[in-house]
Amino acid sequence: MKTLIIAEHDSQSLKGATLSAVTAATKLGAPVDVLVVGSSVAAAAAQAASVAGVDRVLTVEDSALEHSLAEFVAPIAKQLAGDYTHVILGASTFGKDLAPRVAALCGVNQLSEVIEVIDAETFKRPIYAGNAIATVKSSDALKVMTVRGTAFAAAETGGSAAVEAASVTVPAAKVRFVGAEVSESDRPELESADIVVSGGRGVGSKEDFAKVFELADKLGAAVGASRAAVDSGFVPNDMQVGQTGKMVAPKLYIAVGISGAIQHLAGMKESGTIVAINKDEEAPIFNIADYGLVGDLHDILPELVSKV
Amino acid sequence: MKALVAVKRVIDYNVKVRVKADNSDVDLANTKMSINPFCEIAVEEAVRLKEAGVVSEIVVVSIGDKSCQEQMRYAMALGADRGIQVEAEGKLNSLDVARILAKVNESENAEILLLGKQAIDSDNNQTGQMLAALLDVPQATFASEVKIADGKAQVTREVDGGLVTVEMDLPAVITTDLRLNEPRFAALPKIMQAKRKPLDVKTLADLGVELTNSVELISVETPAERSGGIKVDSVDALIDKLRNEAQVI
Numbered sequence: 001m002k003t004l005i006i007a008e009h010d011s012q013s014l015k016g017a018t019l020s021a022v023t024a025a026t027k028l029g030a031p032v033d034v035l036v037v038g039s040s041v042a043a044a045a046a047q048a049a050s051v052a053g054v055d056r057v058l059t060v061e062d063s064a065l066e067h068s069l070a071e072f073v074a075p076i077a078k079q080l081a082g083d084y085t086h087v088i089l090g091a092s093t094f095g096k097d098l099a100p101r102v103a104a105l106c107g108v109n110q111l112s113e114v115i116e117v118i119d120a121e122t123f124k125r126p127i128y129a130g131n132a133i134a135t136v137k138s139s140d141a142l143k144v145m146t147v148r149g150t151a152f153a154a155a156e157t158g159g160s161a162a163v164e165a166a167s168v169t170v171p172a173a174k175v176r177f178v179g180a181e182v183s184e185s186d187r188p189e190l191e192s193a194d195i196v197v198s199g200g201r202g203v204g205s206k207e208d209f210a211k212v213f214e215l216a217d218k219l220g221a222a223v224g225a226s227r228a229a230v231d232s233g234f235v236p237n238d239m240q241v242g243q244t245g246k247m248v249a250p251k252l253y254i255a256v257g258i259s260g261a262i263q264h265l266a267g268m269k270e271s272g273t274i275v276a277i278n279k280d281e282e283a284p285i286f287n288i289a290d291y292g293l294v295g296d297l298h299d300i301l302p303e304l305v306s307k308v
Numbered sequence: 309m310k311a312l313v314a315v316k317r318v319i320d321y322n323v324k325v326r327v328k329a330d331n332s333d334v335d336l337a338n339t340k341m342s343i344n345p346f347c348e349i350a351v352e353e354a355v356r357l358k359e360a361g362v363v364s365e366i367v368v369v370s371i372g373d374k375s376c377q378e379q380m381r382y383a384m385a386l387g388a389d390r391g392i393q394v395e396a397e398g399k400l401n402s403l404d405v406a407r408i409l410a411k412v413n414e415s416e417n418a419e420i421l422l423l424g425k426q427a428i429d430s431d432n433n434q435t436g437q438m439l440a441a442l443l444d445v446p447q448a449t450f451a452s453e454v455k456i457a458d459g460k461a462q463v464t465r466e467v468d469g470g471l472v473t474v475e476m477d478l479p480a481v482i483t484t485d486l487r488l489n490e491p492r493f494a495a496l497p498k499i500m501q502a503k504r505k506p507l508d509v510k511t512l513a514d515l516g517v518e519l520t521n522s523v524e525l526i527s528v529e530t531p532a533e534r535s536g537g538i539k540v541d542s543v544d545a546l547i548d549k550l551r552n553e554a555q556v557i
Binding site: 067069070071074092093094096097098099100101102103104105107108109110111112113122126127128129130131132133134135136137138139140173174175176177178179180181182183195219227230231236237238243244246251252262263269272273274275281286287288289290291292293294300303304307308 | 319321322324325327334401402403406425426428429430431432433434435436437438439440441442445446447449450452462465466467468469470471472473474475476477480485486487520522523524525526527528529530531534536537538539540541542543544546547549550554556557
C-alpha cells in the first residue's frame with residue numbers, strides 16, 4: 001500500500017486543501033508521496049518535503065504545466081499511478097476538476113468529498129447536500145478520491161522528505177489557458193478562517209454589504225455569502241457558501257440575512273458555533289443556530305461592530 | 309454542429325431527504341422527482357447555442373428506467389430535438405455513466421458535450437470529467453460563460469478565488485455551473501410538441517456496456533443533528549454568550 005497526493009500550489013506554496021489531504025492520507029497508515037507538477041515547482045516541492053508524514057516528493061517541471069490544467073496533469077498522474085493503491089486530492093475546484101479525469105484514465109471509480117477514512121477501502125462521504133452520510137466501499141485496485149478540507153486538519157511541518165524528479169512524459173493537449181480574473185482580498189481565506197461572517201439576500205444591496213465586511217474586519221473574519229446574495233450581484237460568486245459553493249467549518253459562523261435553505265446549510269452546518277441574525281423569526285436558519293437574534297440587521301450590525 | 313446533453317432524474321432540490329429506517333439508503337418512495345438543476349442549465353445553454361446558429365441539433369441522453377423519459381420530455385420542451393434513453397436499473401456510478409455516454413457518442417459524434425457540474429443526489433461532480441477522459445478530449449468544468457467560434461470553445465470557469473478562461477479545440481466536454489444561465493420555463497405548447505419528438509430507447513446490451521459497480525454502498529445514516537440553540541434578545545446578550553459561554557470571540 002502506498003498513497004500519492006497530487007499537490008495544488010501557486011508556485012510559491014501549497015494550498016490548504018493539499019495539507020488536509022496529507023492528514024487524510026496518513027490515516028491509511030501507508031507511505032505518502034506528494035506529486036508537485038508545474039512550470040516552477042521548487043518552492044512548493046520544498047514545502048511539501050517539510051510536511052510531517054510525507055515520505056517522498058516527486059516533481060514534474062515543464063512550461064506546458066504552468067496552469068496545472070487537468071488535460072496535462074491527469075496523464076502524468078496516470079503514468080505514476082501503477083506504484084500506488086491510493087491517489088488523494090483536496091476537494092477544491094482543482095481537485096474536483098482533476099481527480100475524475102485521473103480515475104477514468106486509470107479505469108477506476110472515484111470517491112468525492114470523503115469526510116472520514118474507516119479503512120483502506122471504506123470511507124464516509126456526504127450525499128444529498130449533506131442530508132445523508134454514505135459509507136462506501138471501493139473494490140477498485142486503485143482508489144482515487146478527493147477529501148473535504150474541513151473534515152481533516154492541515155498537516156503540520158516537521159518532515160524532511162527527499163525530493164526527486166519523476167520520469168514521465170509531458171503530454172500534449174488541445175486546450176490553452178487564456179486568462180484569469182482573481183478576486184482580491186486581504187481577509188483570511190474563507191475555507192480556513194476561524195470566523196466567517198456571511199450575508200444573504202436580507203442584506204439588501206451591494207452597498208449595504210459593507211456592514212457585513214465591517215463586522216468581519218472587526219472580528220478578523222472571512223466573508224461568505226448565500227447564493228441569493230451572489231445572484232443579486234452583492235458579491236462575487238467565489239464567496240458562495242453551500243452545496244455548490246464552498247464548504248466551511250469555522251469555530252464561529254455568523255449568518256446575516258440568510259434564511260437557511262438546504263443548499264446553504266450543506267456548506268456550513270459543521271461550524272462550531274452558529275449565530276443567526278434575521279428579522280424573520282420563522283427562518284429555518286434558527287433551527288440550527290446556537291444563538292439567534294431576531295431583528296433588523298441594519299440596526300444590529302453597526303451595534304455589533306461598535307461593541308465587540 | 310451537434311450538441312449532446314446528458315440529463316439526470318433526481319429528487320427535487322426542495323425536498324428534504326429522509327434516510328430509511330434500516331439505513332440501507334435514502335427513501336425516495338413518493339418523493340417529487342425533477343431534472344437535476346445543473347442539467348437544466350446544460351439544456352438551456354445548448355438551446356441558446358442553437359438559437360445563436362452555432363448548434364444545429366440537440367440530442368438529450370438520460371440513463372435509467374422508463375421514468376427518466378419524463379425529464380427527457382422536459383428537456384425537449386425546453387428545445388432539445390430528440391432523445392436517447394439508455395435503459396438501466398438502479399444506481400449507477402459515475403464511471404459507468406461516463407462509459408455509457410461515451411458509447412452513445414460513438415454513433416452521435418457530437419462536437420459539444422454538455423453536462424451539469426454535479427447531480428444534487430450523489431454530489432459526485434465526476435461524470436463530465438470522466439467522459440472527457442474516455443473520449444480523450446478537453447474539458448471545461450464549472451462553466452459560467454461559453455463562446456463557440458471557428459471550431460473552438462472559449463469557456464470561463466468558476467474556480468476557487470475567481471475565474472479562469474480557457475480555449476479548447478472541439479469536440480470538448482463542458483460542465484455547467486449555476487451562473488451560466490437562467491433556464492427558461494417550458495411553455496404549454498412546447499410541452500405538447502415535445503411529446504411528438506423522437507425518443508429512442510437503447511439497452512446496455514445494444515451499446516455493449518457492462519456495468520462495473522466497483523463502489524458498494526454499505527450504509528446511509530442521518531448526519532448528527534445540531535442541538536437546538538437559544539434566541540437572545542439583544543446585541544449585548546449575544547456578545548456576552550459568544551465571549552463567555554461559547555468563548556469564540
